[in-house]
Amino acid sequence: MISTPTLTRRQFVKAGGALVVSASLPSLSSRGSVEAAGSTLDATKLASWIEIHDDGRLLVRTGKIETGTGMSAFYAQVVAEELRVRPEVISLVLGHTDETPDGGFSAGFLTGANNLRKVAAYTYQALLDLAAGALNAPKDALAVTDGVVSGGGRRISYAGLVRGQRLELTIPIGGSLPALDPGQPTGLSGLTGLQVSGTPPTREIPQYSVIGESFPVPTVAERVRGDTEWVGDVRLPGMLHARMVRPSAVGATLVRAGSVDRARFPNAEVVTKGNLVAVVSPDEWEAVAAARAVAASTTWSDWSGLPGHDEVTATLRAQPWGAPSHERGDAAKVSAALSAAAKTVEASYEQPFTRHAPMGAYVAVADVRRDGSATVHTASAQSQGLRVQIAHALGVDVEKVVVRWHQGPAQYGRTTWGGDGAEGDAAILSQLVGSPVRVQWTIQEDLAWSTVSPAWVADVKGALDTEGRLSAVHSDWYAPHENDARLLGALLAGAPSVTPLATNRVSTVWAYEKIPVLERAFAMPSLGADATSAGLRGNIMRTPWQRQQNFATEALINEAAAAAGADPIQYRIDHTTNPRLIELLRATAKEAGWDPRPSPRPGARRTGGGLLAGRGVAVMIRSDAPWVAIAEVTVAPDTGEVRVTRFTVGLDCGKVMNPRQLRLTVQGGIVQGLGEALTEEVTFDRQKVTSTDWTRYRIPTMGSTPDIRMVITSYDDRGINSAGEAPNALPPPAVAAAIFDATGVPPRRIPLTAAYVKKLLSA
Amino acid sequence: MAEMTLTVNGATRTVDVAPDTPLVYVLRNQFMLGGVRLGCGMSQCGACAVLVDGREVRSCVTLASRVAGSKIHTIEGLPALWAEAREGTAAGGLHPVQQAWIDEQVPQCGYCQSGMMIAAVDLLARVPSPSVAQIREAFTDAPPSPHLCRCGTYPAIIDAVQRAARAMAL
Ligand code: FES
Numbered sequence: 029m030i031s032t033p034t035l036t037r038r039q040f041v042k043a044g045g046a047l048v049v050s051a052s053l054p055s056l057s058s059r060g061s062v063e064a065a066g067s068t069l070d071a072t073k074l075a076s077w078i079e080i081h082d083d084g085r086l087l088v089r090t091g092k093i094e095t096g097t098g099m100s101a102f103y104a105q106v107v108a109e110e111l112r113v114r115p116e117v118i119s120l121v122l123g124h125t126d127e128t129p130d131g132g133f134s135a136g137f138l139t140g141a142n143n144l145r146k147v148a149a150y151t152y153q154a155l156l157d158l159a160a161g162a163l164n165a166p167k168d169a170l171a172v173t174d175g176v177v178s179g180g181g182r183r184i185s186y187a188g189l190v191r192g193q194r195l196e197l198t199i200p201i202g203g204s205l206p207a208l209d210p211g212q213p214t215g216l217s218g219l220t221g222l223q224v225s226g227t228p229p230t231r232e233i234p235q236y237s238v239i240g241e242s243f244p245v246p247t248v249a250e251r252v253r254g255d256t257e258w259v260g261d262v263r264l265p266g267m268l269h270a271r272m273v274r275p276s277a278v279g280a281t282l283v284r285a286g287s288v289d290r291a292r293f294p295n296a297e298v299v300t301k302g303n304l305v306a307v308v309s310p311d312e313w314e315a316v317a318a319a320r321a322v323a324a325s326t327t328w329s330d331w332s333g334l335p336g337h338d339e340v341t342a343t344l345r346a347q348p349w350g351a352p353s354h355e356r357g358d359a360a361k362v363s364a365a366l367s368a369a370a371k372t373v374e375a376s377y378e379q380p381f382t383r384h385a386p387m388g389a390y391v392a393v394a395d396v397r398r399d400g401s402a403t404v405h406t407a408s409a410q411s412q413g414l415r416v417q418i419a420h421a422l423g424v425d426v427e428k429v430v431v432r433w434h435q436g437p438a439q440y441g442r443t444t445w446g447g448d449g450a451e452g453d454a455a456i457l458s459q460l461v462g463s464p465v466r467v468q469w470t471i472q473e474d475l476a477w478s479t480v481s482p483a484w485v486a487d488v489k490g491a492l493d494t495e496g497r498l499s500a501v502h503s504d505w506y507a508p509h510e511n512d513a514r515l516l517g518a519l520l521a522g523a524p525s526v527t528p529l530a531t532n533r534v535s536t537v538w539a540y541e542k543i544p545v546l547e548r549a550f551a552m553p554s555l556g557a558d559a560t561s562a563g564l565r566g567n568i569m570r571t572p573w574q575r576q577q578n579f580a581t582e583a584l585i586n587e588a589a590a591a592a593g594a595d596p597i598q599y600r601i602d603h604t605t606n607p608r609l610i611e612l613l614r615a616t617a618k619e620a621g622w623d624p625r626p627s628p629r630p631g632a633r634r635t636g637g638g639l640l641a642g643r644g645v646a647v648m649i650r651s652d653a654p655w656v657a658i659a660e661v662t663v664a665p666d667t668g669e670v671r672v673t674r675f676t677v678g679l680d681c682g683k684v685m686n687p688r689q690l691r692l693t694v695q696g697g698i699v700q701g702l703g704e705a706l707t708e709e710v711t712f713d714r715q716k717v718t719s720t721d722w723t724r725y726r727i728p729t730m731g732s733t734p735d736i737r738m739v740i741t742s743y744d745d746r747g748i749n750s751a752g753e754a755p756n757a758l759p760p761p762a763v764a765a766a767i768f769d770a771t772g773v774p775p776r777r778i779p780l781t782a783a784y785v786k787k788l789l790s791a
Numbered sequence: 792m793a794e795m796t797l798t799v800n801g802a803t804r805t806v807d808v809a810p811d812t813p814l815v816y817v818l819r820n821q822f823m824l825g826g827v828r829l830g831c832g833m834s835q836c837g838a839c840a841v842l843v844d845g846r847e848v849r850s851c852v853t854l855a856s857r858v859a860g861s862k863i864h865t866i867e868g869l870p871a872l873w874a875e876a877r878e879g880t881a882a883g884g885l886h887p888v889q890q891a892w893i894d895e896q897v898p899q900c901g902y903c904q905s906g907m908m909i910a911a912v913d914l915l916a917r918v919p920s921p922s923v924a925q926i927r928e929a930f931t932d933a934p935p936s937p938h939l940c941r942c943g944t945y946p947a948i949i950d951a952v953q954r955a956a957r958a959m960a961l
């Protein structure tokens with residue numbers, strides 16, 4: 029791709045009011061210049077990204093979406109900042125493959141913001157060129173406030189500049205849209221989408237005025253009024269409602285589908301393809317009731333290819349792991365330090381399967397027409413990747429598929445690779461019945477059949493020198509892979525699917541530069557995968573790999589600090605040179621009223637009645653942002669019950685985009701992470717998942733949520749680092765450290781349920 | 792099929808649905824009220840909560856036929872409900888609970904929040920100035936709770952309920 033920007037003002041023609049539409053320039057995209065109806069917009073045309081209307085409003089388009097953490101505010105703020113307009117004048121078109129140019133997953137705000145910042149900056153330069161002509165003043169003498177350009181003693185608004193104009197600008201673009209690629213872990217390339225390249229002049233952080241304000245999230249008020257069109261609200265003419273009848277076991281195959289009792293359900297029908305079984309009806313409740321009846325009379329083959337949740341660790345331990353799929357660090361240095369160690373600390377850590385568990389189950393609507401064209405309505409965070417998977421499953425050209433994005437319950441990463449979900453079911457059923465089909469999963473189905481965050485075990489070893497300082501850390505992390513974003517409907521129907529590879533990544537950012545480290549990640553196929561079964565399909569979940577690996581290494585740092593008789597905060601400060609981390613450790617300790625002393629606390633005990641208090645610390649660095657967490661807990665040694673009484677979290681993400689929204693998202697992420705710390709575990713027997721309702725997959729409640737305090741400072745000289753995703757990774761290691769502090773026993777497994785803690789203390 | 796007459800957000804309509812249809816499907820598919828969310832369908836999460844004669848009810852496990860003759864309110868009907876309570880003085884505005892939800896920017900993804908606001912309206916009608924402990928109790932343990940939120944908005948909900956309580960006391 030070209031590497032320098034091309035800003036070409038070719039011609040101005042009357043265009044009835046709205047500027048910036050472009051048609052005549054040859055496309056610079058590798059995909060060619062022809063845009064069929066339904067195609068993705070040409071990203072090399074600036075007008076595909078931003079339209080300035082002559083009423084002063086701006087329309088901004090991106091394939092990224094609102095994940096539920098305020099992206100729609102942040103994107104508006106980024107564009108407004110570069111264009112010197114108020115964010116209120118910006119409307120966003122998000123996620124539709126036929127109305128946006130770039131694709132890419134929405135896993136954090138920075139990936140989307142980088143593109144929008146540049147397109148806004150290119151647009152700003154173009155508007156200044158126009159204004160220089162209109163005001164007859166040199167470009168560098170112009171100033172812009174709230175979309176009004178002044179210079180040479182005169183003023184003109186953007187609206188005035190573009191009225192009746194048509195401006196054509198091309199910009200340089202790199203990257204590619206998703207495509208099937210068997211060499212990639214997920215079976216798809218291009219999941220990051222297109223990137224705007226070049227280096228248009230952008231504002232410096234100290235000049236920011238809109239970035240840094242607590243701009244309200246545009247989607248909030250509409251949700252509160254009940255005006256949101258959620259994906260589950262999409263209704264198409266002639267649409268049928270479907271409920272799925274799932275196999276009796278993860279790998280069971282269909283023996284005989286049950287039939288519909290016509291007297292009871294006159295409009296319902298059973299539809300099958302391979303092991304995909306559904307009941308469709310024009311009436312949703314009829315589909316629900318008839319599907320229950322059909323499920324009761326459907327027979328499946330026997331299958332018992334899972335080990336049962338109590339056997340997970342033993343099963344992982346018995347795997348032939350082979351070579352690591354990814355490693356980082358200095359093997360020679362680490363092994364030398366370990367053999368020269370005065371003492372070593374060594375431990376194994378583990379976590380069972382967990383899952384994303386949104387409050388609403390998957391739902392999708394698909395309309396596959398006779399000519400093979402298809403429209404799929406989704407809440408996926410990866411519309412373009414989904415589009416490729418749908419086209420592949422249906423056996424049609426990707427250009428025939430349009431994916432339209434709608435709001436949905438937050439997915440926490442499970443749709444980032446462009447799959448999982450009800451879209452495969454809906455598209456295949458629609459192709460079979462010839463009508464639009466809406467597939468609504470039940471929560472039981474979602475908690476059983478959606479993808480999971482795989483169980484893992486880790487072996488971590490630290491070398492201590494004679495003064496108790498760590499001279500090396502070696503960590504090995506073993507887990508099923510997290511790349512399976514295949515569409516369940518395609519898998520069950522036997523339709524073509526992508527092929528994920530069994531690879532994992534080292535995803536931690538090592539916080540302790542003074543300690544040589546070797547980190548290795550090993551991978552295996554999904555648990556229970558065999559000839560008829562995809563098994564428990566492993567997928568990424570909020571702060572993937574890093575949150576699990578960071579738990580293991582932070583737990584070891586706490587055990588090493590205890591072995592050294594050192595205060596765990598001071599011990600961390602002694603092993604890092606990162607000034608931002610050190611500063612944040614001190615600030616967070618101060619906010620929490622941390623009293624420096626070694627852990628476990630004096631008087632720590634593992635037996636007896638009453639409540640023991642403990643406190644623990646953990647850190648993490650994600651992108652460049654350091655995080656510090658301090659958990660305070662009480663433990664009842666006789667019952668094992670743990671309560672988190674207060675949680676203090678510190679974050680230095682550089683410039684804070686939107687302070688109020690950041691605090692809300694961090695707070696929410698901490699609550700989510702407390703679920704992983706205390707209660708969340710996917711359970712299963714040899715046939716199927718058994719944690720299929722909210723009493724068995726237990727997420728946090730308001731009653732279990734502690735007082736959460738935050739130490740967040742905005743800095744103008746540290747860049748903008750990602751911030752909203754990571755907080756869920758902090759509670760598990762911090763809470764485990766606090767239990768260690770209270771009892772003298774280091775927990776090496778999450779979740780820290782009463783049953784587990786009781787067993788741990790009585791061992 | 793069975794005809795039933797329901798009064799939803801002040802409007803009375805007769806619908807023809809299967810006699811065992813849960814209220815959530817009638818509100819969503821016959822009354823086209825998207826503010827009613829389907830969550831667990833098992834009375835475990837609160838996403839589907841609506842008001843029936845002013846009290847929170849889980850519409851996923853309530854037969855529509857059972858509430859014929861009652862006054863049903865969804866979040867779309869909260870502004871009018873408040874206006875009625877204030878004898879029309881607040882017409883056109885939002886219910887103070889809704890306003891507090893916006894002021895505190897409570898929703899993250901927002902999927903659970905219709906039910907959360909319904910629970911808040913129910914609570915504030917009974918306990919005009921609830922303590923934090925009373926709010927926690929109402930959203931966690933008091934039937935039909937719990938109200939679950941995967942995005943972890945609980946602290947923001949506590950702030951918003953207290954803000955709404957202050958506004959409603961004025
Ligand atoms: S959907 Fe009714 S309580 Fe969950």
Ligand code: FES
Nearest residue numbers: 900901940941942
């Ligand atoms: S705001 Fe997302 S589930 Fe509550």
